[in-house]
Amino acid sequence: MRCVLPFALAGFTAAACALDTPYIEQPKPMWLWTGDETAAPACPDGAEPAWDGWQVEDPSPDCGECSCAPATCKPSTAYETFGAACGEETVPTNHVDLPEGWDGACFAPPLPVPTLSYASILYRPPVVTPCEPSPTPEPPALTAEIARACRADAALAPPSGFVSCMTSTVGAACPAEFPLRRVFTEHRIDYRTCSPCECAPPSELQCTVHITAYADRACEQAFDSATLSFTDDPVCHDFPSPSRPKFSALRAEPAAPIAGACAPVQRRSVVVDEIVRSPPEFLCCEQ
Structure with a gap:
């Protein structure tokens, strides 16, 4: 860079030009070790490492299917x-509660x-x-793997x-005797997460159940039934006194094919957020 100064300041020309010239750090020799963090050797003669760092990598943005x-x-499960x-x-005078996750098999409370304690049943x-x-x-x-650089x-x-x-330094070409360029960072914080998998609504859904009430605990003496879809309102059935049996058990069976397949909103989960790294260290190495 050319430095032009007034005649009166000619005595300060050298100092002023030196201040105006960018500082270029001279390459320094280093010995580099890479491997598992738990096996990192000490630097020769017990010297402190110039730095320990992680190899800068560009991991895949794909998290999986x-x-x-x-x-x-x-x-x-409630009647x-x-x-x-x-x-x-x-x-209601009685609650007939079935086990959580009931699959419709014969169940006797x-x-x-x-x-004499009921006159109607509400089916849900x-x-x-x-x-x-x-x-x-x-x-x-x-x-x-980490890298250890020793002076x-x-x-x-x-x-x-x-x-x-x-x-x-960044952008500098490696000389022929040290052709392999390596980039490391002393610190990294991994903030990455993966996008959650989500499901679209079912493409087709049929959910209809045939419910049967029984007078015996073995589900052999049926006395009433109702067929309901998941979009229906509850249904109430009356039982006049002369024909009213004990209400002893229930069974529920699918009355229509059940089809409820869903496609993922996105076929694959992707990485969100990023890895925050400290400024990189650049080396040119023999191999």
């Missing part, structure tokens, strides 16, 4: 009986509903559980396991 378990059709005809009472529609997406995957793993004596051969290198 997304999938969806189909929607399911489950019978309701009520009333002491009066349908619509005449709002408070511990105590049957006595003949089946329930559709939505498609379940596959778990959110983890981002691709980063390398577990070197250019006149000596590197210790076993180390290679000879020279420091470099």
